[in-house]
Amino acid sequence: MLNVKNNVFWVGKVDWELRRFHGDEYSTHRGSSYNSFLIKEEKTVLIDTVWKPFAGEFVQNLKNEIDLQEIDYIVVNHGEVDHSGALPELMAQIPDTPIICTQNAVQSLQGQFHQDWNFQTVKTGEKLDLGNGKELIFLEMRLLHWPDSMACYLTGDEILFSNDAFGQHYASEKLYNDQVDQCELMAEAIKYYANILAPFSPLVEKKIKEILALELPVDIIAPSHGIIWRDNPLQIVEKYRGWAASYMENQVVLLYDTMWEGTRIMAENIARGIGASNPEIEVKLLNTARTDKNDVLTEAFRSRAILLGSPTVNRSILMSLAAIIDGMEALRFKGKKAASFGCYGWSGEAVGKLNEMANRAGLELIDDGLRCRWRPDQKEIEDCIKFGEKIGKSLK
Ligand code: FEO
Secondary structure, three states: EEEEEEEEEEEOOEOOOOEEEOOEEEEOOOEEOOOOOEEOOOOOOEOOOOOEEEEEHHHHHHHHOOOOHHOOEEEEEOOOOHHHHHHHHOOOOOOOOOOHHHHHHHHHHHHHHHOOOOEEOOOOOOOOEEOOOEEEEEEEEOOOOOOOEEEEEOOOOOOOEOOOOOOOOOOOOOEEHHHHHHHHHHHHHHHHHHHHHHHHHHHHHHHHHHHHHHOOOOOOEEEEOOOEEEOOOOOHHHHHHHHHOOOOEEEEEEEEOOOOOOHHHHHHHHHHHHHHHHHOOEEEEEOOOOOOOOHHHHHHHHOOEEEEOOOEOOEEHHHHHHHHHHHHHHHOOOOOOEEEEEEOOOOHHHHHHHHHHHHHOEEEOOOOEEEEEEOHHHHHHHHHHHHHHHHHHHOO
């Protein structure tokens, strides 16, 4: 049990070994944590639990600190199992303890655990008196990122328990943002936003305005994954505002896959052309078959323009590109420009197909694309450089 502030304690689990999350959908190169908090005022409140594999350890650790019967309320900010997974083991020992959550969370918890626990539903603005002059104020966070999501704010200590929002999949033996490597922290925070929260960007902007309008002083933002923001906690809120508003850096990324090197040679020479014509812009090349898909999507999220390259195969494109473009469509990136390229030997449909998929993903095509038959010769290499120069100039 680690002290967060006054009578608030961290009782979660740091998962250093985690490398895949949401099944195999999200890579966690730096592990993660499942943050659970215990508030010990006149009333004792547990906020969220941990993922099921750690349920036994979690409940035993709690028992080492308090008599479980002392827990007056359990707040479930979100029903997804990385936070609710230890509930069955805990509730087996304190079955009548009220579980405070949104109405949607009742559906989620009953659907997953098939238990008729003592649910007490709350809506935005409702409060729970903890004694000692402190209250928990509940804030529905509908669709950030599930329909059941909620946050709660502890008056007096001025702590916002934000659940998934403002989190990072980042394991650390430290608790706070000022104690960790800032580059690693922000890399994990933007990856988390790009891959999990980006589809809900319009709601993020709206929700941040709603929270700021409440004029609640915020000393600490305590998400349910990763480190806790205590040094300038609103810095992550400001980052979210930026990320939610058609975010882009001065970067272009070439996402390509290749069979016999032709499309890779095209990518490298297009990149040369971009760099020569626009020295200010960052240019990155990522082979989508060989790069972690969440890292690819994060780099795409950071970019002003996304160039898509694939050879033609079976009148279509290579599968790794198809998966990434489908991912971008689902994540609903906004304001990105795009162009396509690719080699072919016979029928040559790839560029047309890439254009069609880019359109569907909401990318703005700035060129019809560049095709090259067989392996590029010197003239075609020059054509790639010129194509890159044209793209680079258009991004000035
Ligand atoms: Fe961390 Fe949506 O669960």
